Amino acid sequence: MLMRQEDKDILRKYLPESAVDMVAHAIVSNKIAFKITKARRTKLGDFRAGPRGTQTRISINHNLNPYNFLLTFVHELAHHYVWQHYGRKVLPHGDEWKRFYKELMQPYLDAGIFPDEIRETIAASVIRGHATDGADVALVRGLRTFDENKGITDEVELTKLLDGSYFKIANGRVFQKLHVQRKRYKCVCLSSKRLYLFSPIAGVKPLLDDEINNLMNHINLKKK
Numbered sequence: 192m193l194m195r196q197e198d199k200d201i202l203r204k205y206l207p208e209s210a211v212d213m214v215a216h217a218i219v220s221n222k223i224a225f226k227i228t229k230a231r232r233t234k235l236g237d238f239r240a241g242p243r244g245t246q247t248r249i250s251i252n253h254n255l256n257p258y259n260f261l262l263t264f265v266h267e268l269a270h271h272y273v274w275q276h277y278g279r280k281v282l283p284h285g286d287e288w289k290r291f292y293k294e295l296m297q298p299y300l301d302a303g304i305f306p307d308e309i310r311e312t313i314a315a316s317v318i319r320g321h322a323t324d325g326a327d328v329a330l331v332r333g334l335r336t337f338d339e340n341k342g343i344t345d346e347v348e349l350t351k352l353l354d355g356s357y358f359k360i361a362n363g364r365v366f367q368k369l370h371v372q373r374k375r376y377k378c379v380c381l382s383s384k385r386l387y388l389f390s391p392i393a394g395v396k397p398l399l400d401d402e403i404n405n406l407m408n409h410i411n412l413k414k415k
């Protein structure tokens with residue numbers, strides 16, 4: 192069975208060109224109901240298995256770079272394989288999931304799809320059987336650096352900002368980075384004055400110069 196050309200053309204917008212046929216084949220041959228969704232802050236992709244005999248649904252966020260989109264797809268597809276073979280009898284990211292993930296990733300690694308700058312990192316994470324859900328720091332960093340270099344994101348890693356810098360997070364709240372504390376960064380939320388500990392690899396948006404000026408004017412007004 193083949194995927195309709197127009198559906199394949201949609202996939203082409205999100206995936207590395209050389210992966211399109213393989214992914215289309217995987218979707219069709221596994222009878223996956225596949226959806227591209229708006230960005231979700233808590234997850235990159237999602238897998239839903241219905242009762243046995245019903246279609247598996249996989250969704251992926253639209254705003255991932257092509258390599259992350261592919262990794263996330265294979266991650267979710269591995270969940271489908273686990274579900275088909277074991278149902279609920281095993282852990283979601285257990286040995287069975289790792290085995291399928293490795294097996295399913297291998298053709299993409301062999302096909303030379305990934306660019307030099309992230310290939311090693313991806314291959315290493317596949318060998319370790321790491322889930323692509325943020326647990327693999329090297330992978331998160333590799334993919335983010337790729338996004339930054341290509342101008343896909345305006346987020347940077349918190350660790351790259353100087354102490355004292357102001358930044359925003361996805362929900363719009365503004366923080367100031369204070370200092371490192373046991374491998375995490377202590378930051379203060381400017382509106383609530385509460386302190387928070389951030390992971391060094393948290394993706395944040397540094398405030399632009401005029402945003403900082405507005406902020407300073409606001410603080411000065413309050414002091415008067």
Ligand SMILES: [Zn+2]
Pocket residue numbers: 266270283284322324
């Ligand atoms: Zn997962």
